[in-house]
Amino acid sequence: MGLRAHSSRMSLDDLADDVAETADDLETETFHLDAEARTELAMLAAAFDNDDPSALIERAVHALFQTTVDTGKLDFHLRANYDVTYDEYLSGMTYDEMTGGTTYPTDDGDRRYQF
Numbered sequence: 001m002g003l004r005a006h007s008s009r010m011s012l013d014d015l016a017d018d019v020a021e022t023a024d025d026l027e028t029e030t031f032h033l034d035a036e037a038r039t040e041l042a043m044l045a046a047a048f049d050n051d052d053p054s055a056l057i058e059r060a061v062h063a064l065f066q067t068t069v070d071t072g073k074l075d076f077h078l079r080a081n082y083d084v085t086y087d088e089y090l091s092g093m094t095y096d097e098m099t100g101g102t103t104y105p106t107d108d109g110d111r112r113y114q115f
Helices: 012-026 035-047 053-071 073-082 086-091 095-099
Strands: none
Touching: 012 073, 012 086, 035 053, 053 073, 073 086
16 A cells, blocks of 8 residues: 655645545455454354455444544544644645635734734
């Protein structure tokens, strides 16, 4: 998978590029599971009477993603690595861009009314 090395904070565009690239890579990716994960997946398949382990993996990813969003951990990690939140990613704009904060000069010598 092609995630970049995060030597410094990256932007919303970097995040969108990384997500798209990784999603493309995952279409052809074959996953290796360790013995513990294989046993756990087999137990879940038996419990849910499911012959398709990929459906259980999809459910597990959805559950992990939702928990990570609900607890704020996703935003924490996105802010640390890309300086954006999940809401900003979904909207395609940073909060500063949404509120016009990036369009006004911060120089005290050029004050303007900001509404």
